[in-house]
Amino acid sequence: MLVRLLYASRADGVTGEMIDHILAQSRSRNPQMGITGILCHSGDVFMQVLEGGRAVVNGLYNQIVRDNRxxxxxLLHFEEISERRFSSWTMGQVNLQRINPSLVLKYSDKPMLDPFVTSGRASMALLEELIATASIVGRAG
Known part of the structure; x- marks a missing residue:
């Protein structure tokens, strides 16, 4: 059974190297676990979608919860799915500081990413639009 999980978190001292490390680790481990998804970030805020088998996605999410970074x-959204929406990415990336703030404003009360005050449904809609506008980088080869 496939599931889609969306969560948000914060991280102190976010650097480009930290983002690169997270993405490299995800892109090397996720294919063997059958995980696909995307990572959005802006400042110290992260929002990530994970898709895959229920047990694997839940296990990875539990690791993330315990990760001191x-x-x-x-948890913003969780659903059983019949097909993947983010299947082209072992872990795609969106730096929301590099896209037009009006796109974020379309789904939020402010033109900055704050999934903690936005509904999970609105956050998923933003991600769908990011796919439609080709704002996601790091497509699987």
Whole structure:
């Protein structure tokens, strides 16, 4: 059974190297676990979608909750799915500081990523639009 999980978290001292490390680790481990998804970030805020088998996705999410690099991990959306929406990415990336703020404003009360005050449904809609506008980088080869 396939599931889709969306969560948000915060991280102190976010650097480009930290983002690169997380993405490299995800891109090397996720294919063997059957995980696909995307990572959005802006400043110290992360929002990530994970897709795959229920047990594997739940196990990975539990690891993330315990990871001391994350704080305030919040489950935003969880659903059983018949097909993957993010199947082209072992772990795609979106730096929301590099896209037009009006796109974020379309789904939020402010033009900055704050999934902690936005509904999970609105956050998923933002991610769908990011796919549609080709704003996601790091497509699987």
């Amino acid at each position: 994350h704080s305030g991990v919040t």
